[in-house]
Amino acid sequence: MSHHAPALEATGLVKRYGTVTALAGIDLTAAHGEILGLLGPNGAGKTTTIEILTGLRAPTEGRARVLGLDPVRRRAEVRERVAVQPQQAALFEHQTVMETLRLWASLHTDPAGPEEVVERMGLTASRDVRVHRLSGGQRQRLLVGTALVSRPELLILDEPSTGMDPNARLDLWAAVRGHRDGGGTVLLSTHSMEEAAELCDRVALLDRGSLAALGTPADLVSRHAPEQADRGLGFGLEQVFRDLTGRSLADADTETDAETTQETR
Numbered sequence: 285m286s287h288h289a290p291a292l293e294a295t296g297l298v299k300r301y302g303t304v305t306a307l308a309g310i311d312l313t314a315a316h317g318e319i320l321g322l323l324g325p326n327g328a329g330k331t332t333t334i335e336i337l338t339g340l341r342a343p344t345e346g347r348a349r350v351l352g353l354d355p356v357r358r359r360a361e362v363r364e365r366v367a368v369q370p371q372q373a374a375l376f377e378h379q380t381v382m383e384t385l386r387l388w389a390s391l392h393t394d395p396a397g398p399e400e401v402v403e404r405m406g407l408t409a410s411r412d413v414r415v416h417r418l419s420g421g422q423r424q425r426l427l428v429g430t431a432l433v434s435r436p437e438l439l440i441l442d443e444p445s446t447g448m449d450p451n452a453r454l455d456l457w458a459a460v461r462g463h464r465d466g467g468g469t470v471l472l473s474t475h476s477m478e479e480a481a482e483l484c485d486r487v488a489l490l491d492r493g494s495l496a497a498l499g500t501p502a503d504l505v506s507r508h509a510p511e512q513a514d515r516g517l518g519f520g521l522e523q524v525f526r527d528l529t530g531r532s533l534a535d536a537d538t539e540t541d542a543e544t545t546q547e548t549r
């Protein structure tokens with residue numbers, strides 16, 4: 285096992301779709317046991333980065349490694365050790381929360397117990413509820429739970445808190461921290477500066493396919509926006525992004541708030 289390699293490593297990643305440059309040369313690493321956030325507005329290249337790291341797409345140029353493995357060539361091994369939060373379509377609408385988690389557990393040799401996962405995701409009260417009756421935020425948490433069932437060394441989440449109300453978000457954050465505290469590594473994308481500031485050990489600020497900055501939230505704020513330090517790190521990160529790119533993350537965040545209202549029904 286190549287445990288000395290970083291948990292993930294991207295070197296000079298470029299991705300072009302015809303004339304569109306989605307990634308313009310990104311360098312990233314995450315250490316084992318770290319929560320690394322990809323923070324950027326819509327179209328910054330977060331999903332493309334994740335798709336390359338999970339082997340769904342090959343980069344146009346550059347190199348990606350997860351747990352020391354080439355995600356395209358060593359796909360089978362990567363799939364055993366890396367879990368990606370699945371899409372909504374991976375859920376069966378007529379199954380209950382527990383049935384869903386048991387089904388996912390049955391696909392792995394040494395799964396986490398569904399009971400433990402349901403509790404970690406704050407879904408105990410909904411354990412016997414069918415998927416089609418769950419709120420948007422509950423479905424999201426169930427999807428993250430299905431990824432946790434495999435006890436992955438690396439957990440990859442693409443905008444996991446979309447559609448969640450503030451309490452659901454706290455449950456999600458606790459589960460993500462729990463995974464890290466158990467030795468796992470987490471890569472997550474977000475367009476919420478608050479989520480990046482509260483949850484991530486280090487944050488990569490992505491803007492139009494380029495890395496604007498990479499560091500701990502506290503370091504980024506003290507280096508680029510020290511005058512904002514006492515207004516909170518989330519606010520500070522917004523200012524860092526604005527200073528470095530001349531644009532705002534907040535526009536993207538308004539969209540999250542609109543989605544969040546769907547949770548209450």
Ligand SMILES: Nc1ncnc2c1ncn2[C@@H]1O[C@H](COP(=O)(O)OP(=O)(O)OP(=O)(O)O)[C@@H](O)[C@H]1O
Pocket residue numbers: 301304305306324325326327328329330331332333475
């Ligand atoms: N299959 C594709 N064909 C053409 N262009 C694409 C394709 N996928 C992504 N792009 C473009 O690449 C850029 C980066 O997109 P990407 O989805 O990685 O951004 P993102 O940061 O994840 O944004 P979002 O929050 O909207 O998902 C965008 O300009 C997007 O339009």
